[in-house]
Amino acid sequence: MALIRDVVIIGGGVMGSATACSLVASGFSGQIVVFERDPVHQYGSTGLSAGGVRHQFGYETNIRFSSYSIRQYEQFGELMEVDGRRPDIEFRQRGYLMLVTEHDLPRLRERMQRQQSLGVEVSFLSPGAILERVPHLDLQGIVGAGFCPRDGYLDPYAVMAAYEAKAKSRGVQYLHEEVVEVLRSGGRAIGVRTAGSREVHAPVIVNAAGPWAGEVGAMAGVEVPVQPFRRQLFSCIVPVELDYPLPMIVDPSGLYFRSETGNRILVGKSDKSAPPGFDFRTDRDYFLDQVWPVLAERMPLFDRLSLDRLWAGLYEINHHDHNAIIGEHPDRKGFYLIGAFSGHGMMQAPAAGKALADLIQYGGYRELDASPYAFERFAAGRLIEEETLF
Numbered sequence: 001m002a003l004i005r006d007v008v009i010i011g012g013g014v015m016g017s018a019t020a021c022s023l024v025a026s027g028f029s030g031q032i033v034v035f036e037r038d039p040v041h042q043y044g045s046t047g048l049s050a051g052g053v054r055h056q057f058g059y060e061t062n063i064r065f066s067s068y069s070i071r072q073y074e075q076f077g078e079l080m081e082v083d084g085r086r087p088d089i090e091f092r093q094r095g096y097l098m099l100v101t102e103h104d105l106p107r108l109r110e111r112m113q114r115q116q117s118l119g120v121e122v123s124f125l126s127p128g129a130i131l132e133r134v135p136h137l138d139l140q141g142i143v144g145a146g147f148c149p150r151d152g153y154l155d156p157y158a159v160m161a162a163y164e165a166k167a168k169s170r171g172v173q174y175l176h177e178e179v180v181e182v183l184r185s186g187g188r189a190i191g192v193r194t195a196g197s198r199e200v201h202a203p204v205i206v207n208a209a210g211p212w213a214g215e216v217g218a219m220a221g222v223e224v225p226v227q228p229f230r231r232q233l234f235s236c237i238v239p240v241e242l243d244y245p246l247p248m249i250v251d252p253s254g255l256y257f258r259s260e261t262g263n264r265i266l267v268g269k270s271d272k273s274a275p276p277g278f279d280f281r282t283d284r285d286y287f288l289d290q291v292w293p294v295l296a297e298r299m300p301l302f303d304r305l306s307l308d309r310l311w312a313g314l315y316e317i318n319h320h321d322h323n324a325i326i327g328e329h330p331d332r333k334g335f336y337l338i339g340a341f342s343g344h345g346m347m348q349a350p351a352a353g354k355a356l357a358d359l360i361q362y363g364g365y366r367e368l369d370a371s372p373y374a375f376e377r378f379a380a381g382r383l384i385e386e387e388t389l390f
């Protein structure tokens with residue numbers, strides 16, 4: 001016999017758990033079940049993420065979503081307290097340093113103006129001011145940087161675990177089963193069936209399957225334009241422990257790096273030639289040929305290092321405009337998506353979860369307007385214009 005619930009969430013990564021948690025935090029009294037097929041989160045994007053969070057976007061809604069999320073992260077321990085225990089998400093607000101060339105300077109200034117008009121404390125740093133913060137950089141070709149001290153990085157797994165713990169403490173049920181079918185009736189999504197043949201019926205089905213969102217869309221008989229793309233990260237031990245922590249440094253080449261614990265740094269650079277696919281292979285040669293030389297040029301101190309660990313995860317990319325999709329699918333009532341974050345998921349999760357929770361609970365947006373992220377923008381030709389950095 002089918003179980004009856006009010007909301008079924010497919011995927012217990014940061015998006016599914018933020019949605020569940022936001023629903024219960026705002027007093028939703030219905031019964032929520034989250035299906036997560038991978039109890040150890042080996043392949044989910046959240047646990048494999050670099051955890052960078054920044055206000056520094058060009059598109060207004062992206063700036064607003066990051067601002068909301070960063071405010072939440074600043075008080076996360078308190079907000080996610082369960083039985084007197086406050087989670088530590090290791091949020092290090094060391095800023096994002098967005099280095100620019102002469103060519104990109106006008107665009108940076110324009111983006112900064114928009115950020116400042118929305119209350120973001122971002123400022124322009126001259127090369128001299130950059131070197132005061134990071135004296136070991138080689139600034140060849142760089143004319144300045146955007147810097148916001150409230151940006152930074154955090155532990156993505158800890159964020160997800162905190163949401164899950166809080167949601168469970170308020171009665172959300174987590175089941176470690178794979179959803180294999182989205183049940184339909186009269187054009188609506190009405191429930192799910194799992195690999196273990198369990199049926200759960202609910203008027204609201206949320207696709208929070210990250211890189212697998214396209215596949216879950218197909219289970220519901222609709223197109224969800226999300227594809228998985230491999231992205232690699234490299235943890236390196238550097239020869240000296242710097243006496244200052246590195247902010248997240250973003251090079252015009254797409255290289256990014258930041259401090260990790262001890263004398264480790266975390267480095268990434270998207271291989272934009274990678275074809276879509278569920279590919280988790282690591283590629284040491286990519287580091288040797290495409291990443292390390294750029295890193296050593298920008299930070300000559302790192303021309304010696306030891307590659308400690310490398311891993312690959314999946315960006316969940318919407319190929320239309322590389323930005324989030326949030327909302328009900330126009331061709332399948334009752335079937336919602338929170339996905340396609342294209343490398344921005346950690347910085348948008350608190351806001352995205354809250355917005356979707358409001359849409360489910362009240363039938364419309366309240367504190368945060370996520371309507372620019374609706375599916376309908378594709379058919380209407382209202383694509384989001386945002387520079388893709390990673």
Ligand SMILES: Cc1cc2nc3c(=O)[nH]c(=O)nc-3n(C[C@H](O)[C@H](O)[C@H](O)COP(=O)(O)OP(=O)(O)OC[C@H]3O[C@@H](n4cnc5c(N)ncnc54)[C@H](O)[C@@H]3O)c2cc1C
Binds near residue numbers: 036041043053180211
């Ligand atoms: C290498 C890398 C670096 C990144 N760096 C950053 C960064 O610096 N800053 C930032 O903001 N973002 C970053 N991101 C992006 C961010 O991590 C993601 O946007 C975010 O984690 C997506 O969360 P999610 O919950 O949608 O997906 P996931 O964490 O993948 O969760 C989806 C879950 O759904 C489950 N699932 C799928 N199908 C089913 C099914 N049929 N039944 C049951 N369960 C199912 C999966 O097991 C998975 O656990 C990075 C991502 C990667 C891969």
